[in-house]
Amino acid sequence: MNTPSDAELLAKWRDEPAPLLPLLHEFHERDGFLSEEALRAISEDLRIPIADLFGTVTFYHHFSRDPEGYSRARVCTGPICALLGANELLAGLPNSKAMPCPGRCDEPIPVLDRDRVLCGATAAELSSRPSPLPPAAPDGIEECVFAHIRSPGRATLEGYRATGGYAGLTEALEREPEALLDMIDASGLAGRGGAGFPTGRKWRAVAEAAGEPKTIVCNADEGEPGCFKDRALMDYDPHAVIEGMIAAGFATGATRGFIYLRYEYPDTLRILETALDEARGDGLLGPEAFGPGRPFDLWVRRGAGAYICGEETSLLNSLEGKHPFPRNRPPFPVTHGYEDLPTVVNNVETLASVPHILVHGADWYRELGIGDHSGTKVISLSGDVARPGNYEVPMGFPLLTLIDDWAGGVPGGRKIQAVTMAGLSGGFLAGEDLEVTLDEPDIRSKGSFLGAGGIMVFDDSRDMIEVSHSAMEFFAEESCGKCFPCRIGTQRLTERLHGDGPADVGAWIDEVHDLGDTMMQTSACGLGQAAPLITESLLRYFADRVSNHVAGSA
Ligand SMILES: Cc1cc2nc3c(=O)[nH]c(=O)nc-3n(C[C@H](O)[C@H](O)[C@H](O)COP(=O)(O)O)c2cc1C
Ligand code: SF4
Numbered sequence: 001m002n003t004p005s006d007a008e009l010l011a012k013w014r015d016e017p018a019p020l021l022p023l024l025h026e027f028h029e030r031d032g033f034l035s036e037e038a039l040r041a042i043s044e045d046l047r048i049p050i051a052d053l054f055g056t057v058t059f060y061h062h063f064s065r066d067p068e069g070y071s072r073a074r075v076c077t078g079p080i081c082a083l084l085g086a087n088e089l090l091a092g093l094p095n096s097k098a099m100p101c102p103g104r105c106d107e108p109i110p111v112l113d114r115d116r117v118l119c120g121a122t123a124a125e126l127s128s129r130p131s132p133l134p135p136a137a138p139d140g141i142e143e144c145v146f147a148h149i150r151s152p153g154r155a156t157l158e159g160y161r162a163t164g165g166y167a168g169l170t171e172a173l174e175r176e177p178e179a180l181l182d183m184i185d186a187s188g189l190a191g192r193g194g195a196g197f198p199t200g201r202k203w204r205a206v207a208e209a210a211g212e213p214k215t216i217v218c219n220a221d222e223g224e225p226g227c228f229k230d231r232a233l234m235d236y237d238p239h240a241v242i243e244g245m246i247a248a249g250f251a252t253g254a255t256r257g258f259i260y261l262r263y264e265y266p267d268t269l270r271i272l273e274t275a276l277d278e279a280r281g282d283g284l285l286g287p288e289a290f291g292p293g294r295p296f297d298l299w300v301r302r303g304a305g306a307y308i309c310g311e312e313t314s315l316l317n318s319l320e321g322k323h324p325f326p327r328n329r330p331p332f333p334v335t336h337g338y339e340d341l342p343t344v345v346n347n348v349e350t351l352a353s354v355p356h357i358l359v360h361g362a363d364w365y366r367e368l369g370i371g372d373h374s375g376t377k378v379i380s381l382s383g384d385v386a387r388p389g390n391y392e393v394p395m396g397f398p399l400l401t402l403i404d405d406w407a408g409g410v411p412g413g414r415k416i417q418a419v420t421m422a423g424l425s426g427g428f429l430a431g432e433d434l435e436v437t438l439d440e441p442d443i444r445s446k447g448s449f450l451g452a453g454g455i456m457v458f459d460d461s462r463d464m465i466e467v468s469h470s471a472m473e474f475f476a477e478e479s480c481g482k483c484f485p486c487r488i489g490t491q492r493l494t495e496r497l498h499g500d501g502p503a504d505v506g507a508w509i510d511e512v513h514d515l516g517d518t519m520m521q522t523s524a525c526g527l528g529q530a531a532p533l534i535t536e537s538l539l540r541y542f543a544d545r546v547s548n549h550v551a552g553s554a
Pocket of ligand 2: 308478479480481482483484486487523524525528529
């Protein structure tokens with residue numbers, strides 16, 4: 001195949017929606033890096049000031065300005081892989097570099113090699129394989145998003161339809177959008193990406209907002225360490241996500257949408273593109289998706305490695321080709337989202353729940369939860385547990401039953417020392433607080449939150465100072481730097497966990513609390529507000545270990 005010229009690449013993308021990221025990826029892959037000439041050509045063609053473009057490109061981890069950049073393998077050194085020898089693997093792979101958790105904690109250690117993900121504990125074991133399917137649910141447990149995910153062929157349009165896919169949408173399109181909004185409201189479905197905002201209310205706000213065209217964005221950035229559920233859903237059930245997005249488009253009056261996919265999921269990119277082609281070929285997407293003259297279409301846009309791009313306003317800036325800082329809110333995306341127009345941003349799991357609600361009804365979904373809790377939640381469970389993986393539990397399910405009965409407990413006769421919540425963002429739970437149920441109210445009563453549902457287990461041999469240090473280092477590296485309490489606070493907390501700071505334990509604790517309070521109260525987005533939960537929970541559960549750490553570093 002001929003290598004495309006600059007002019008051909010520019011002509012291919014300039015009139016496409018959200019063209020900057022795909023154009024940068026094409027140049028990056030073609031040349032192996034982003035040269036100054038390439039950036040100047042893009043800057044001129046898309047009319048982005050060159051200084052802004054340099055700033056934006058260098059913000060992302062995976063765009064390289066170094067001629068060997070694209071070909072350097074990247075090794076996960078996230079919290080789970082670090083326990084399993086990631087640093088040795090990194091040292092053993094010539095010219096490789098570290099990357100934050102790429103969402104494969106159920107099959108460590110992942111290595112990103114150009115456009116492939118390889119997994120293996122050592123260099124000799126590295127191989128490319130399909131991502132693991134979620135383990136089977138125990139008898140008597142009714143699933144929602146995983147109900148058909150293990151059916152062979154479910155990822156194809158034919159297989160999806162054979163297992164009931166698109167049937168609910170077909171019926172919904174025959175009714176008024178209002179009926180769909182009422183159904184989603186009544187189901188109690190709330191965002192599964194972290195914030196838990198009621199989905200029906202979000203959709204209604206967009207439906208009622210002035211301004212067109214409206215947009216549906218699927219947040220598939222999944223950058224939180226320890227979270228890998230969206231990857232499983234997209235790999236094995238891509239049409240469920242697409243059906244959920246089409247339903248959101250119909251309910252709100254949107255005509256277009258994007259799946260913003262994290263860079264580290266190259267196989268998922270190919271799966272989504274195939275599924276979108278199938279849906280377009282079948283008329284589910286395109287100029288007449290909702291009837292004559294009523295278009296709806298979707299595109300995938302691939303991020304380039306930046307945890308902050310999962311924050312919805314940062315994601316929107318990234319899609320628009322701007323520097324991906326979070327925006328000040330209000331206004332919120334429901335009125336001022338993509339291109340400042342009304343926009344739904346929903347997580348993959350939220351959207352994948354919709355087709356099941358359409359088929360079985362709002363009451364069915366509500367009643368999947370335990371007590372007052374609606375629906376289910378996928379938990380990505382990893383670390384010191386016999387069977388790591390994605391488990392769909394009824395909302396309100398006991399954490400210890402999940403770890404001990406479903407996932408086989410902690411191996412080697414060891415005990416749970418601590419678990420993380422919300423990936424890393426919820427800090428730790430330990431001791432009696434492990435007797436929690438998996439729902440926001442109960443977890444919040446312990447000073448943490450469920451968020452996107454990543455839970456990492458650490459047994460009693462693990463050094464919680466080391467774990468906390470690597471967690472805070474992650475937040476410090478991923479802080480976008482827009483506001484100084486987060487930019488400086490995450491650095492100072494990382495240093496304290498590394499051994500710098502006051503030699504007196506009381507003074508050390510006061511300083512760490514003070515930094516954490518300031519960050520929680522004054523940071524502009526969830527990253528800076530959540531990062532201190534690591535140190536706060538470390539102090540709550542592991543005061544003796546903290547004293548030893550401070551004494552040892554004095
Ligand atoms: C630092 C940060 C990172 C986030 N990362 C993600 C992410 O990777 N995926 C996601 O769906 N939501 C993420 N969120 C939450 C989004 O901002 C937003 O609330 C969510 O996509 C809305 O969808 P939902 O209502 O379906 O949950 C993140 C938030 C913050 C503050
Ligand atoms: S809190 Fe941190 S990540 Fe969020 S805007 Fe401020 S500096 Fe950026």
